Amino acid sequence: MSGDAILPNGSADPSSVGGRAKFPRSSRLLRHADFERVYKEGRRHFAAHMTVFYLRRGDPARLRVGFTVGRGLGGAVERNRMKRRLREAVRLYGVVVDAPVDVVINPKKSLLTADFADLRKDIKRAFEVIEKSVGKP
RNA sequence: CAGCUGGACCGGACGGUCGCUCGUCGCGAGACGGGAGGAAAGUCCGAACUCCGCAGAGCAGUGUGCCGGAUAACGUCCGGGAGGCCGGGUUCAAGCCCGGCCGACGGAAAGUGCCACAGAAAACAUACCGCCCCGGCCGCAAGGCCGAGGUAAGGGUGAAAAGGUGCGGUAAGAGCGCACCGCCGCCGCAGUAAUGCAGCGGGCAGGGCAAACCCCACACGGAGCAAGACCAAAUAGGGAGGGAGCCUCGGGUUCGCUCGGGGCAGGUGCCGGCUCGGCGCGUCACAACCUCCGGGUAGGUCGCUUGAGCUCCGCAGCAAUGCGUGGCCCAGAGGAAUGACCGUCCUGCGGUAGCAAUACCGCAGACAGAAUUCGGCUUACAGGUCCGGCUGCCAC
């Protein structure tokens, strides 16, 4: 447990520089075709509670993140919870990667019961890896 | 008070910081407000709505099936009645009475089919063992054997074998006779009806299965919001027109045109500001190319949430429910919002301290997530509240 995880009364995390971390719809990956392209042409990064696919894109210089939670991972309640926890973790990390990258995160079943701080560390590490491998082509 | 059981309901509360989504306001930054369930689930029924189909009727098919009511409708709900199970009381017994629970329950004297095994016999009933009588033979006798009959009480088989109980009766028996119960027919009374009750007559017709085919009555067109409507890129393809002249003679004509002969003109696309030039095509026809039109994919918009709506009170009704007045607006996403973290409290369990009330610490708080919308059914569900029934214990 590093000290920078969560402060007692829920104030902003150091990693989310600049105050309020948001995660609007424009930063989300929503189109079926986009998902397909990332799966087909993208690279992969494996973490404890998830698998991350990512692909450098052309023109619009924005990071976009999408989530896929399949039927095998549980009922609607559990799948919704996984998606919400992931979204919250990505939001709190802050969408600071500047490269035009599409990212798709596939959770594993352990994500449901994992500690939220661990989850945030997984996300942080994954985005660092992405930045390193894609940031300077 | 405890256990079992039937029904109704709640299913954590309040607050803080950050975020998501919809609405309203605002030029904008943003502000304010709304934001999962009783099952949102399974998709098992019924509707609304939309498109397609359709003269009418019938057949086929599917579903429903005691009676009455409720409802937009239903396979749902409410009330009632046959029937079944359990407990208690009563009777010699069958049975009857009381209470509780269950309750897919039309027709088997319209027809067809199926009832394995066992059993003598399983559906125009039969007679294996047995019981009884008569005749003959044997035997001192008890009785035995053979033959002709009577019988459906008893045994045995089976899920099921020509009503049940009791008394009488008989050679033995049998509705053979009687009483009660059951059954069939007729009639009466009560009830809207299912049905119940009473009377009279008949000793008694008759197996089961229709969640087998079927018959009868009633209902039903098919698909589903990924329905459907509108806008509409790129690419490919479709249609129409231009490209694709003028004059004259003759023939045909539905008077729009068309066919044939002769003469004249030299066109058009791209490159380019224009000319020259180059390249391609064309000169009577399926050209290149240009313009327009329609279908339609990706994508977008609508459908999309005010509705057989919720609720207070009053009235009608046993009830389901209906009527009236007033009040309320209560999620609308679309790779799919309703979340993350924290604090205080609540409930349960465990531990520590304490005689105890209690205090502190730790853990836990179910089933489950709207997807066009309603009415039901079914299934899942920690814990808790209220009302009723039965049993046991204690107190009065």
Add this chain to the structure above:
RNA sequence: GGCGCGGUACCCAAGUGGUAAGGGAGAGGUCUGCAAAACCUUUAUACGUCGGUUCGAUUCCGACCCGCGCCU
């Protein structure tokens, strides 16, 4: 979200209101120097779960559970 199919042994798979085929695999044997192939013999185990109808249900009816497909 809506609609439609199917669950029979370890696997494939027929079937019907009373007894559940068959094949492969497995086991044992023959053959062989040893195996494979071939041939012979063979055991045990199964009707997804729970109710209902029926004397009797894998079969008929209903409700659940699981798997698959189509519409985009």
